[in-house]
Amino acid sequence: MDYFRVTYCLEAPQEKIETVAEAVLLEQTTETPRSVGLRYPFVRHHMMGQIERLEPISNGHYELVLSLPVRGVESDPAQFLNVLFGNSSLHSHISLEDFDLPGAMAGFLPGPTFGINGIRDMVGVTGRPLTCSALKPIGLSTSEIAHLFRELAYAGIDIIKDDHYLADQSFAPFGERVRACLEVAEQVYANSGHRVLYVPNLSGSPDTIRRQAETAQALGVRAVMIAPMLTGLPTLHELCRTELTVPVIAHPSFSGSNNIRPSTLFGKLFRLFGADAVIFANYGGRFSYAADVCAEIATRLRADWMHVKPAFPVPAGGMDAARASELVHFFGVDSILLVGGSLLEAGEHLREKTKRFVEEVHAAAMMLQKNG
Amino acid sequence: MDYFRVTYCLEAPQEKIETVAEAVLLEQTTETPRSVGLRYPFVRHHMMGQIERLEPISNGHYELVLSLPVRGVESDPAQFLNVLFGNSSLHSHISLEDFDLPGAMAGFLPGPTFGINGIRDMVGVTGRPLTCSALKPIGLSTSEIAHLFRELAYAGIDIIKDDHYLADQSFAPFGERVRACLEVAEQVYANSGHRVLYVPNLSGSPDTIRRQAETAQALGVRAVMIAPMLTGLPTLHELCRTELTVPVIAHPSFSGSNNIRPSTLFGKLFRLFGADAVIFANYGGRFSYAADVCAEIATRLRADWMHVKPAFPVPAGGMDAARASELVHFFGVDSILLVGGSLLEAGEHLREKTKRFVEEVHAAAMMLQKNG
Numbered sequence: 001m002d003y004f005r006v007t008y009c010l011e012a013p014q015e016k017i018e019t020v021a022e023a024v025l026l027e028q029t030t031e032t033p034r035s036v037g038l039r040y041p042f043v044r045h046h047m048m049g050q051i052e053r054l055e056p057i058s059n060g061h062y063e064l065v066l067s068l069p070v071r072g073v074e075s076d077p078a079q080f081l082n083v084l085f086g087n088s089s090l091h092s093h094i095s096l097e098d099f100d101l102p103g104a105m106a107g108f109l110p111g112p113t114f115g116i117n118g119i120r121d122m123v124g125v126t127g128r129p130l131t132c133s134a135l136k137p138i139g140l141s142t143s144e145i146a147h148l149f150r151e152l153a154y155a156g157i158d159i160i161k162d163d164h165y166l167a168d169q170s171f172a173p174f175g176e177r178v179r180a181c182l183e184v185a186e187q188v189y190a191n192s193g194h195r196v197l198y199v200p201n202l203s204g205s206p207d208t209i210r211r212q213a214e215t216a217q218a219l220g221v222r223a224v225m226i227a228p229m230l231t232g233l234p235t236l237h238e239l240c241r242t243e244l245t246v247p248v249i250a251h252p253s254f255s256g257s258n259n260i261r262p263s264t265l266f267g268k269l270f271r272l273f274g275a276d277a278v279i280f281a282n283y284g285g286r287f288s289y290a291a292d293v294c295a296e297i298a299t300r301l302r303a304d305w306m307h308v309k310p311a312f313p314v315p316a317g318g319m320d321a322a323r324a325s326e327l328v329h330f331f332g333v334d335s336i337l338l339v340g341g342s343l344l345e346a347g348e349h350l351r352e353k354t355k356r357f358v359e360e361v362h363a364a365a366m367m368l369q370k371n372g
Numbered sequence: 373m374d375y376f377r378v379t380y381c382l383e384a385p386q387e388k389i390e391t392v393a394e395a396v397l398l399e400q401t402t403e404t405p406r407s408v409g410l411r412y413p414f415v416r417h418h419m420m421g422q423i424e425r426l427e428p429i430s431n432g433h434y435e436l437v438l439s440l441p442v443r444g445v446e447s448d449p450a451q452f453l454n455v456l457f458g459n460s461s462l463h464s465h466i467s468l469e470d471f472d473l474p475g476a477m478a479g480f481l482p483g484p485t486f487g488i489n490g491i492r493d494m495v496g497v498t499g500r501p502l503t504c505s506a507l508k509p510i511g512l513s514t515s516e517i518a519h520l521f522r523e524l525a526y527a528g529i530d531i532i533k534d535d536h537y538l539a540d541q542s543f544a545p546f547g548e549r550v551r552a553c554l555e556v557a558e559q560v561y562a563n564s565g566h567r568v569l570y571v572p573n574l575s576g577s578p579d580t581i582r583r584q585a586e587t588a589q590a591l592g593v594r595a596v597m598i599a600p601m602l603t604g605l606p607t608l609h610e611l612c613r614t615e616l617t618v619p620v621i622a623h624p625s626f627s628g629s630n631n632i633r634p635s636t637l638f639g640k641l642f643r644l645f646g647a648d649a650v651i652f653a654n655y656g657g658r659f660s661y662a663a664d665v666c667a668e669i670a671t672r673l674r675a676d677w678m679h680v681k682p683a684f685p686v687p688a689g690g691m692d693a694a695r696a697s698e699l700v701h702f703f704g705v706d707s708i709l710l711v712g713g714s715l716l717e718a719g720e721h722l723r724e725k726t727k728r729f730v731e732e733v734h735a736a737a738m739m740l741q742k743n744g
Contacts, residue, residue: 023658030509031535032713037509039719040516042543047511072510076539078575078602082625086536086602087689089628090653137402137409138444139419144412163403164458167448171414203450205610206578230450230458232604238577253454256461260628281462286395317459341404347411 002046003067004105006084007098009261010062021054021064024094027087028068046071063097075108077237077273085260096260101272106307112276113240114247115309116302116334119276122222122247123158123197128365129328131156131358132314134340135181136163142172146180148350152343153188153196155354159336161225162201164251174200174212178219199223199249206235213243223276227251233273240274249314250275262293267300270311277312277336282327286318291330298331312336321357328364337361374418375439376477378456379470381633382434393426393436396466399459400440418443435469447480449609449645457632468632473644478679484648485612486619487681488674488706491648494594494619495530495569500737501700503528503730504686506712507553508535514544518552520722524715525560525568527726531708533597534573536623546572546584550591571595571621578607585615595648599623605645612646621686622647634665639672642683649684649708654699658690663702670703684708693729700736709733 006028012020022034029049030037037043046069053065072083085096101109112118120126133152135145152160160181168174181198189195202212202224209231216224223246228236230253240248250270260269262280270278278301283291298313315331316338327337339357346353378400384392394406401421402409409415418441425437444455457468473481484490492498505524507517524532532553540546553570561567572588574581574596581603588596595618600608602625612620622642632641634652642650650673655663670685687703688710699709711729718725 027658030511031537032509033717036713036716036719037511040509040512042513043509043511047509069511071541071543072537074539074541076541076576076580078577078599079537079539081602082537082575082599085628086599086625087653089626090624091628137404137412137415137419139402139409139415139441140412141414165403165444165451165454167446167451169443169446169448171443203454204448205450205606205613206604207610207614208448227450227454227458228604230453230604230606232578232600232602232607234577234602235604235607238579241577242579252462253458254461256457256463256632281459286399341408344408345405347408 002070003049004070004102005052005100006066006068006096008064008066008088009057009095009097010064011060011093012062013060017054017062021051021062024064024088025049025051025066028066028083029072031087070102070104073105077108077234080105080109081233096264098261098264099268101306101308103306109272111272111308112247112274112311113244114276116312117309119223119247119312124195125158127369128333129331129361130158130312130336131361132159132161132336132338133157133343133354134161134163134338135166136340136344138163138165140172142176142180145172145177146184149181149184149198150188151351152354153185153194154192155351156194156358157196157354159197159199161199161249164201164225164227164253166201167203168208168212175215175219178216178221182220197223199225201225203227203230206231206238209235209239210243213239217245221246223247223249225249225251227253228270228273228275229253229255233269236275237273247276248274249277249279251279252281262289263296263300267297271301272308275311277314279314279316279338281317282315282319284323295330298335302334310334314338316340321353324357324360325364328361328368333365333368374442375421376442376474377424377472378438378440378468380436380438380460381429381467381469382436383432383465384434385432389426389434392465393423393434396436396460397421397423397438400438400455401444403459442474442476445477449480449606452477452481453605468636470633470636471640473678473680475678481644483644483680484619484646484683485616486648488684489681491595491619491684496567497530499741500705501703501733502530502684502708503733504531504533504708504710505529505715505726506533506535506710507538508712508716510535510537512544514548514552517544517549518556521553521556521570522560523723524726525557525566526564527723528566528730529568529726531569531571533571533621536573536597536599536625538573539575540580540584547587550588550593554592569595571597573597575599575602578603578610581607581611582615585611589617593618595619595621597621597623599625600642600645600647601625601627605641608647609645619648620646621649621651623651624653634661635668635672639669643673644680647683649686651686651688651710653689654687654691656695667702670707674706682706686710688712693725696729696732697736700733700740705737705740
């Protein structure tokens with residue numbers, strides 16, 4: 001198949017909408033006046049794309065579906081983004097809504113290596129959401145981080161991840177921090193039988209990230225985190241294809257390109273580039289996504305999608321631990337509930353408060369399973 | 373110095389603005405309730421940052437200046453973006469307006485290696501804007517590209533760059549294309565004495581890009597192009613620091629994060645991460661930036677800025693060749709004027725039309741110099 005379908009939302013007056021749609025088509029294909037492309041037989045037959053649908057949605061907004069050339073992408077992950085929304089992203093009247101992935105791209109865009117089932121295997125838990133917390137604030141020493149880790153782990157949290165501000169800073173160097181956290185995880189397992197999954201944050205230029213991944217895996221880490229909009233999505237893609245032998249959780253930092261529909265960016269693009277779990281800003285916290293936007297992100301991350309494994313939705317961002325039951329019911333069993341600051345506020349009662357959160361998630365999940 | 377200053381624009385009702393400002397400060401620093409950070413002496417002294425200024429600008433909009441911790445960044449380019457605008461980018465009521473670069477970061481953020489003077493040395497032209505055109509549409513074979521190159525080069529264009537859709541596709545493979553264009557450039561030089569600078573587009577995952585840079589430089593290429601928002605800004609950074617021995621032109625594709633002030637994204641961030649010349653969507657073309665936005669981008673790219681070399685502004689995006697004189701006067705001598713489709717429309721008259729464009733730029737620059 002020569003083309004793949006991409007859906008945009010256009011804001012334009014009715015009398016101009018045909019012109020605007022044609023302009024988007026040209027922008028995402030030949031990027032020249034139509035007459036220039038038509039001069040060359042190969043371009044005319046394979047690269048022009050076409051308008052599949054153009055329909056009004058609501059006042060002044062239109063849905064535009066384009067067929068865009070697979071030949072423009074071949075197997076280059078950066079070109080995939082480029083053909084999808086490269087220059088059109090510069091227009092504030094155009095948003096990227098959705099895309100289909102053609103079979104021809106399955107080879108180089110396999111999506112998550114592990115996905116939901118792979119992460120569940122690592123954690124050893126089925127039938128309920130996983131609980132998750134974060135090591136923060138930035139500036140803690142390695143031993144302070146280890147202390148925090150210990151409290152959260154003994155409380156029964158499934159996954160403990162680095163704050164996304166933790167990189168390889170001198171006050172808690174990457175290798176030292178990873179070693180310390182893994183050591184605590186082993187102690188906790190030996191003493192309590194609870195196996196917690198530690199997820200260090202990889203940050204830096206591509207080479208640094210590759211070295212961090214190597215170090216982490218050599219030390220025994222079984223999952224990592226990365227913020228693909230900080231590093232570039234192709235860096236995530238390369239890491240998954242070449243270096244990583246463990247699942248990867250994607251962080252949404254720097255992804256404020258608010259003309260990409262959030263469920264398309266987090267639910268499809270992050271997943272497609274290899275994230276096994278995707279953190280996003282939950283409704284009712286300190287970010288402004290509406291509940292239905294979050295539901296759509298979660299739905300898309302878990303949806304059956306060709307060869308692409310489902311990925312875990314990880315709602316986060318100022319979530320109150322007291323909302324455990326609500327969130328279990330909202331996001332269902334296949335989710336990771338990430339609570340940070342709300343637990344850390346408890347100070348010396350951290351372990352106790354975390355334990356309560358963990359128990360509430362487990363209880364709500366039991367209820368859900370019984371009723372569902 | 374422990375802190376660097378970052379300026380945001382906030383949209384909020386007056387009665388909430390203090391709360392919103394405090395929330396941004398926490399988001400960009402400890403990402404926990406303030407009480408949590410205060411518990412740790414190191415965090416309290418080095419990582420909390422502070423509000424430097426909070427002032428109303430216009431109805432419902434406020435300027436917020438924060439001091440943010442250098443210790444959070446140390447020498448990690450991804451963390452620099454993270455501390456600058458990581459999670460706050462997810463809020464539609466917050467835009468990133470500006471930032472100062474502290475001396476402590478000069479070492480790992482040197483900016484352009486060559487800058488305006490370095491590119492001028494490559495081209496061998498001073499005292500006027502450089503002319504630039506693009507090899508497109510995508511789908512041309514290598515010999516069709518070479519033909520196009522020949523026409524543009526004989527017309528006297530200074531810089532000929534790949535279209536940003538050109539990657540390593542099978543219809544015009546990277547190495548073959550680079551070889552062909554360089555060969556034509558040599559022929560044109562031998563026959564006419566005009567030395568044109570060919571700029572191939574680097575695209576793909578970090579490893580692919582590194583290999584392409586190697587290949588290109590080994591073949592004799594003297595400048596390259598990259599789209600840092602497709603590849604990730606840290607990939608540009610690494611490329612400049614480790615692989616490239618030639619100037620790099622940055623392309624704006626996929627940079628539609630419309631809550632970063634364009635002059636900050638293109639004029640400062642792209643420059644700071646190593647771009648020697650930055651392409652942006654010009655006013656009066658097919659994109660919607662206003663003239664004053666473009667002027668600000670150009671001003672910032674060329675501004676004196678600590679250790680950071682000035683970079684060339686490259687206005688582009690559906691520019692009509694007939695505007696040559698206007699653009700020379702608007703952007704001044706230190707600019708690269710990139711015209712693509714408007715020339716390519718000329719078909720068999722390409723060389724002639726391009727020659728006219730080149731002459732008009734040269735003439736307008738002479739006028740400018742005389743009068744200025």
